[in-house]
Amino acid sequence: MEGSAIKISGKQKSAFLNKVKELLPDGGNLSACLTCGMCASGCPATGMFDMDPRKFLRMAALGLDDEILKTPWVWACTMCQRCIYVCPMKIDVPQLIYNARASWPRDERPKGIRGSCDAAAKVDSGSAMGLTGEMFTDTVVELLEEVQEEQEGFDKLQAPIDKKGAHFFVNQNSREPQMEEDEMVPLWKIFHTAGVDWTYGSRGWAAENYCMFLADDEAWEKNVRLKSDMVKELGCKVWLNTE
Amino acid sequence: MNSDWNKDLKIKFTLQDPCQLVRKTFGDEAAEDMRYVTKKIVGEENFIDMTPNKSNNYCCGGGGGFLQSGLKEQRRQYGKVKHDQIMATGASYVIAPCHNCHSQIHDLSDHFEGGYHVVHFWTLICLSMGILGENERGHLGPDLEEFGLD
Ligand code: SF4
Ligand code: SF4
Numbered sequence: 514m515e516g517s518a519i520k521i522s523g524k525q526k527s528a529f530l531n532k533v534k535e536l537l538p539d540g541g542n543l544s545a546c547l548t549c550g551m552c553a554s555g556c557p558a559t560g561m562f563d564m565d566p567r568k569f570l571r572m573a574a575l576g577l578d579d580e581i582l583k584t585p586w587v588w589a590c591t592m593c594q595r596c597i598y599v600c601p602m603k604i605d606v607p608q609l610i611y612n613a614r615a616s617w618p619r620d621e622r623p624k625g626i627r628g629s630c631d632a633a634a635k636v637d638s639g640s641a642m643g644l645t646g647e648m649f650t651d652t653v654v655e656l657l658e659e660v661q662e663e664q665e666g667f668d669k670l671q672a673p674i675d676k677k678g679a680h681f682f683v684n685q686n687s688r689e690p691q692m693e694e695d696e697m698v699p700l701w702k703i704f705h706t707a708g709v710d711w712t713y714g715s716r717g718w719a720a721e722n723y724c725m726f727l728a729d730d731e732a733w734e735k736n737v738r739l740k741s742d743m744v745k746e747l748g749c750k751v752w753l754n755t756e
Numbered sequence: 757m758n759s760d761w762n763k764d765l766k767i768k769f770t771l772q773d774p775c776q777l778v779r780k781t782f783g784d785e786a787a788e789d790m791r792y793v794t795k796k797i798v799g800e801e802n803f804i805d806m807t808p809n810k811s812n813n814y815c816c817g818g819g820g821g822f823l824q825s826g827l828k829e830q831r832r833q834y835g836k837v838k839h840d841q842i843m844a845t846g847a848s849y850v851i852a853p854c855h856n857c858h859s860q861i862h863d864l865s866d867h868f869e870g871g872y873h874v875v876h877f878w879t880l881i882c883l884s885m886g887i888l889g890e891n892e893r894g895h896l897g898p899d900l901e902e903f904g905l906d
Contacts, residue, residue, distance in 0.1 A: 557814055557837040561830050588825045589834065593775040593815030625824035664889055686855045695891040699878035702887050721855070726821025755855075
């Protein structure tokens with residue numbers, strides 16, 4: 514469990530830790546660590562890149578900003594928050610990680626996550642796979658017709674798009690329309706059988722948002738607004754995100 | 757909706773508690789709801805919980821962008837904890853109510869040759885109601901691929 518010894522050179526103050534403390538309610542308890550190691554012993558990312566949550570926090574507290582802002586470990590922590598759950602002081606380590614991610618130059622953050630965030634920004638759907646509203650609508654309409662014709666008992670099956678005033682606005686992960694469209698049908702059938710009043714949106718229908726993982730707040734907000742604007746425009750009461 | 761279909765088959769299921777849905781948002785209440793539905797559709801005696809579970813569950817390793825991060829080796833090493841948890845249940849199916857979990861656990865089963873299948877709730881609900889179409893079975897194993905079709 515123990516990593517290599519940390520060398521302390523003089524009395525450094527962590528600019529990074531202080532910055533994050535200012536952002537968090539009650540400073541995220543970031544200074545209240547008991548060094549008990551509960552977080553590290555239950556973290557599946559412990560040991561990767563010679564790092565673990567306790568060590569990360571201790572290094573931040575000791576002002577070793579250079580090291581913690583450089584370690585690729587911040588991309589191996591899934592920000593799952595289990596460490597907070599088991600921590601006796603409820604210390605918000607993942608928030609620290611998030612801010613460490615955000616301090617990476619954008620073009621040095623993992624290409625895959627960046628690509629998914631950027632692809633979503635280019636289309637009216639918010640889809641990380643770059644699927645447009647029109648492509649999605651075509652896929653849904655065609656598939657629905659097929660099921661109505663071929664499956665017994667489902668000639669009246671619905672998959673509404675832009676239905677004004679529907680109770681539920683339902684987001685769909687891009688993986689289905691892009692790679693396994695038939696997987697959408699069971700959900701439609703359950704809604705149909707239960708008599709649920711729901712709709713997809715022709716815009717902002719995609720459930721995923723990688724910009725948060727990228728720690729790009731601005732792009733994240735843009736993606737969320739694209740969807741929430743659609744919910745408002747249609748006057749839906751509940752926004753159901755299946756991601 | 758009931759579990760009659762699984763009375764004789766006795767296929768065992770376990771359930772992944774997505775961090776995002778359970779620990780990070782709705783807490784144990786959502787976890788209890790999922791167990792209620794699971795037991796209804798597969799039968800109480802055919803549901804085997806992982807340890808630990810609910811809000812204390814381990815992340816599958818697909819979250820936080822890990823699947824897109826390019827750190828494949830680390831992602832699988834992280835997921836080994838989840839894989840061992842699943843293997844300990846002896847279940848042949850994992851219900852994964854999140855797309856990240858679904859992709860990650862699918863990859864874990866392949867990579868570590870766990871032999872378990874990963875399914876969505878919607879598949880099982882429709883299966884238990886006898887309305888699952890033949891094209892809607894991509895994630896089911898050979899034991900259920902044709903079950904209930906005439
Ligand atoms: S569990 Fe909390 S108090 Fe214990 S070492 Fe980790 S951060 Fe510190
Ligand atoms: S949030 Fe990160 S540090 Fe905390 S338990 Fe999860 S992976 Fe580990």
